[in-house]
Amino acid sequence: MGGGGGPLFSLGLELAVRVTEILEFNKDLVLAREQIFEKYNYHQKAKELATYITNELGRRWGVVNRMIEEVQKEPLEESSSLLRACLRVGAFEVYFDNKNPNHVLKSLGPFFRKKKVKKGFINRLRYVLFEVKKFRINPPADFLEWAFWHHFFPKWIAERLAEQFGQEEALKLMEHMNQHPSMSIRVNTRLADVDALRKALTEKYGFQVEKAKVYPFLTMPRTYPVMRTEEYKEGMFIVQDVNTAYGISRLLDLLPEGATLFDACAAPGRKSSLVTQLRSDIRFVCADISKLRLTKLVNGFERLKLPLPPILVADAAHPPFKVQFDAVHADLPCSGSGTWGKHPERRWFTTPIRYKECVEIQRRLLSSLIPLVKPGGYLLYSTCSIWREENEENTRWMQEEFGLRLIEEKRIFPENASTGFYYAIMKVEGEPPPKKLAEGIYTCEVPSKYERVYLACSLIGCGGFCVHNMSYNMIL
Ligand SMILES: C[S@@+](CC[C@H](N)C(=O)[O-])C[C@H]1O[C@@H](n2cnc3c(N)ncnc32)[C@H](O)[C@@H]1O
Helix, strand or coil: CCCCCHHHHHHHHHHHHHHHHHHHHHCCHHHHHHHHHHHCCCCHHHHHHHHHHHHHHHHCHHHHHHHHHHHHCCCHHHCCHHHHHHHHHHHHHHHHCCCCHHHHHHHCHHHHHHHCCCHHHHHHHHHHHHHHHCCCCCCCCCHHHHHHHHHCCCHHHHHHHHHHHCHHHHHHHHHHHCCCCCEEEEECCCCCCHHHHHHHHHHHHCCCCEECCCCCEEEECCCCCHHHCHHHHCCCEEECCHHHHHHHHHHHHHCCCCCEEEECCCCCCHHHHHHHHHCCCCEEEEEECCHHHHHHHHHHHHHHCCCCCCEEECCCCCCCCCCCEEEEEEECCCCCHHHCCCCCCHHHHCCCCHHHHHHHHHHHHHHHHHHHEEEEEEEEEEECCCCHHHCHHHHHHHHHHHCCEEEEEEEECCCCCCCCEEEEEEECCCCCCCCCCCCCEEECCCCHHHCCCECEEEEECCCEEEECCCCCEECC
16 A cells, blocks of 8 residues: 555645644544544545555554654654654655655645645654664564564563463464454344345445354455445444454343343443344343443444434443343443554553553442342453453452352454454352442433433332333333
C-alpha cells in the first residue's frame, strides 16, 4: 500500500497527519479517524491511505518515536504537536513504507500552505526524514530488544507475556497480533440465510467469505468494507469477532425455556443482540453505565430489526434490582490486551498498572452481580483480556470468596489479529451471600431520541420489575 503520488497521496498524508495529531491526545485511533474523516470528507482512496498509514504507524508508535528522538537528539515533546505529527507520519513513510523524503515533503506541500507553516518547520522535518532514512537497527541484544524492534511491542508487555506464557508462546502471540486482521460477521438469521448471504457477499462484491466453525458466523481472511453493502444496511448481519460469541452461546445452551437474564455491561450490544436473535423466549434486561454506548445498542437492534429488551442506564456496582435472575452476564470492562491486534496503537497507550486497576473494578462489579444470581443459576464472566489476573485469577477468586462452582472456562488467544477472549461459566450453588438492596424508585436516564425505550423503572415490593412507557411487563 502507500500510493505512488499525486493529489490523492497528498490528501491521504494530510489526513494521516491530522489523525496522528489527535491520536496523541485521545489515544484512540478509531475515534481519531472518525472525527477527522467526518470533518474532512475527502476521496475514499485518501481515507483508505490514511487508515493504512495510521494503523501501521500506531502499531510502531514507540519505535518511530525512538528513531526520531535518536536522530534529532531531542525529545519529541520539544516540538509543536503539528510538527510531532508530521515527523511521525513522515518517519513512518520514509523508513517503513520506503518513500523518498523529498517526495513526502513535496506531497505535504499543499497541507503546509493551508497551515501556513514556517520555513524552519519544513527544514527541521527535512533534516529528520533524511536522517531516519539512513537509520539502521542494531542487532537486538535480547528477547526484549527483539520484541521492541521487530514485533513493535513495548518491553514491559513483552516481559509480561513471557512471564505468563513463556518466551516461545509470547513470540507467537506478538506475531499473531501483528498479522493482517481477519474479519468475522454474524448472520442475522431472522432476516437472512447463512448460505445465501455468503453467496451474495462473494458474488456481488467479490469478498472471500467462508462459513465459520461456529453458527451463524461467516469469516473473511481480511477486512472488507462490509458496512457499505446493501445487506448490512438491511440488517442481515453484524460485524462481530467469532471468539467473543463462545461464552454467551454456551450460556444459552444451559438456560431453560423462559429463563431470565441480566446483561450488566451490555453496550454496544453485540452479545445481547445474539441472545435476542437466537432465543426470543429469554426474558432479558440490558444495562450499561454509558448512555452513549447504549444508544449504539439501540441503533444496532433497530438496524437488525430485533425487538428491544428493556434497557437501563445503570452502574453494575449498584444494580437497581430487588430480584434475582436465572443468569447474569458480566462482560466486564478490562485492559483490552486481547484486542492489540485489531487496535494496534493501544499497546503503546496503556500502562503497566492498567490491568491492576481493571482487576479492582472487575472484583467490585462481580461482588455486586453475584448476589443477583438465583441459587442454581449461572454467572457468565468474560473479558477481552489475555492477562491471567483478569481471567483465571478472578475466576479462582470467585470460587474461593463466593463458593461458585466452575462449569467451564476457556481462554482464546488472538490469531490473525482476532480478539483474544476469556470466559468462565460459574454456577451459584445454595444461597448466595446476602446483599442489602435499597428500597425505592430507580429512575434511569433517557436520551431523548429513544424515549420510548429508555425507561423510568421502579422496583415494586412483590419482587417484580416493572418497566413503564412500553407494553412490557416483566415479573421475574
Ligand atoms: C466489554 S464492553 C461490553 C461489550 C458488550 N457486552 C457487547 O457484547 O457488545 C464493557 C462495557 O462495560 C461498560 N461499563 C463499564 N463500567 C461499568 C459499570 N460500572 N457498570 C455498567 N457498565 C459498565 C462499558 O460502558 C462497556 O460498554
